[in-house]
Amino acid sequence: MITRRSLIAAAAATAALPAAAFEVDPIFRPQQVSIKSDLEPGQILILPRAHFLYFVEAPGQAMRYGVGVGKAGLEFTGTATIDVKKEWPTWRPTNEMIERSPETYGKFKDNDYVQPGGPGNPLGARALYLFQNGRDTYFRIHGTTSPRSIGQSVSNGCIRMINEHVIDLYKRVPIGTKVTVL
Secondary structure: OOOHHHHHHHHHHHHOOOHHHOOHHHHHOOEEEEEOOOOOOEEEEEHHHHOOOEEEOOEEEEEEEEEEOOOOOOOOEEEEEEEEEEEEEOOOOHHHHHHOOOHHHHOOOOOOEEOOOOOOOOOOOOOEEEEEEEEEEEEEEOOOOOOOOOEEEEOOOOOOHHHHHHHHHHHHHOOOEEEEOO
């Protein structure tokens, strides 16, 4: 859980940064768009190559968000459901991530350390956990501490969003929402 002290510190740090540090290309800002009318409202469709996530609101209408996605070979594809939603989630890299990048994730090797939720956590402000057949895929739709990664294929497989955008999506989607990643 985020404490009052860390929230105030994060707000002060954010205020001290130049506004350009959080600018995102206008194409990746949330916007209402037309979409194929045969897509069922209430589902999420992700097009990783285009770096867009669509939340279908009504037949032929969706809210589109820019996203960062997994590097080649690490991306998730297929269909899943959101079975868990968390505000300011805790985080620990997978064992595969630790093995692939020990220089980045060394502090997690040979221990059970879990990074607490908060402004410095790589999952950001919100996380939507993707499951298949009741099993955690370990892939998430989540916020990010690296807003410049939006529109890029640089993650370890998860779908990254600007924190403000994932907060908006989090409010819109219930547990059980279908997610399709093409």
